[in-house]
Amino acid sequence: MLVVGEIRRPHGLEGEVSVEPQTNFPDRFVPGLSLLWRRGDAVRPLVVEAVRAHSGRLLIRFQGVGDVEEARALAGGDLCVEDHDAVPAPDDFYYAHALEGWSCADPAGTPLGDVARLEQTAAGPMLELRTLSGRPILVPFVRPILVDIRLDERRIVLDPPAGLFDL
Numbered sequence: 001m002l003v004v005g006e007i008r009r010p011h012g013l014e015g016e017v018s019v020e021p022q023t024n025f026p027d028r029f030v031p032g033l034s035l036l037w038r039r040g041d042a043v044r045p046l047v048v049e050a051v052r053a054h055s056g057r058l059l060i061r062f063q064g065v066g067d068v069e070e071a072r073a074l075a076g077g078d079l080c081v082e083d084h085d086a087v088p089a090p091d092d093f094y095y096a097h098a099l100e101g102w103s104c105a106d107p108a109g110t111p112l113g114d115v116a117r118l119e120q121t122a123a124g125p126m127l128e129l130r131t132l133s134g135r136p137i138l139v140p141f142v143r144p145i146l147v148d149i150r151l152d153e154r155r156i157v158l159d160p161p162a163g164l165f166d167l
Helices: 068-072
Strands: 002-011 016-021 034-039 042-054 057-062 078-081 103-105 111-121 124-130 136-140 146-150 155-158
Touching: 002 034, 002 057, 002 068
Parallel strands: 103 155
Antiparallel strands: 002 016, 002 078, 016 057, 034 042, 034 078, 042 057, 103 111, 111 124, 124 136, 146 155
């Protein structure tokens, strides 16, 4: 499942919750959208009834959640969609979960490691690689370091700056 939001807390007394979007496509939150709420092993289907922007977050009311106590029970849970329900990725956009496990090599074909995850940081997107020695390293996921993405091979070609893997 793909996490698209995190429920922070109830908002008001009538069942709204404050949601921190965890997606590059927050406009996906529209009335009628079916989501899965997940916290630990618990999973529950939810349907968006109403949504509005508020202070950098979204305030969402779900069908069947009508008061603050029901909203409080959702706090701390993730809002998810099945992978097949994800917004199709535009050109030159890659979902973090889709790149996990891909191999990375330099332009000469020398293996650098495998993608552990892709994370968004204040400095921009960073690939966390598990190097051949098992050590994690962060590599900026930007051009010109990112040379090529070979979908058919599940391989990313990187040209890291000298010394990056020596740190």
